Amino acid sequence: MSHEQIIRAMFATFTDFSSSPDKLFAFMTPNYRQFVDGHEMTLADFQAHTHALRNTLSALEINIQHIVCEGDKAATVHVARATRLSGTQSRIKVVAFYQFQNGRICLVDELTHLLDGHETDLALGALQ
Numbered sequence: 001m002s003h004e005q006i007i008r009a010m011f012a013t014f015t016d017f018s019s020s021p022d023k024l025f026a027f028m029t030p031n032y033r034q035f036v037d038g039h040e041m042t043l044a045d046f047q048a049h050t051h052a053l054r055n056t057l058s059a060l061e062i063n064i065q066h067i068v069c070e071g072d073k074a075a076t077v078h079v080a081r082a083t084r085l086s087g088t089q090s091r092i093k094v095v096a097f098y099q100f101q102n103g104r105i106c107l108v109d110e111l112t113h114l115l116d117g118h119e120t121d122l123a124l125g126a127l128q
Helices: 003-015 021-025 043-056 119-126
Strands: 028-036 039-042 057-070 073-084 089-101 104-116
Touching: 003 021, 003 057, 003 073, 003 089, 003 104, 021 043, 028 043, 039 043, 043 057
Parallel strands: 028 104
Antiparallel strands: 028 039, 057 073, 073 089, 089 104
């Protein structure tokens, strides 16, 4: 799989709340690190994050606007549309850098910008 295909497949799994979270973690290395607006997450933290989102949201959509891949690195600009259990929605623009190791994601570094929604929705990116 190309790095673009890995990112797209990972997002498809991430937003499919009916799928097992274990499928998602197959895309990441054991030493995975993610930084969201300065908050660091390990793979275990990302697992907790995934469960927290699935307990807080009824739906999550990711629309990739731009993607660039070169060597073992990639970058996306994407918009996340989150629907809370209450029905309220938010849209968050994300600029993300990815690094790969042996065909799996080992690093994600993201900055987020709230387009629509309540300011507290910015915390969704690192929700535990």
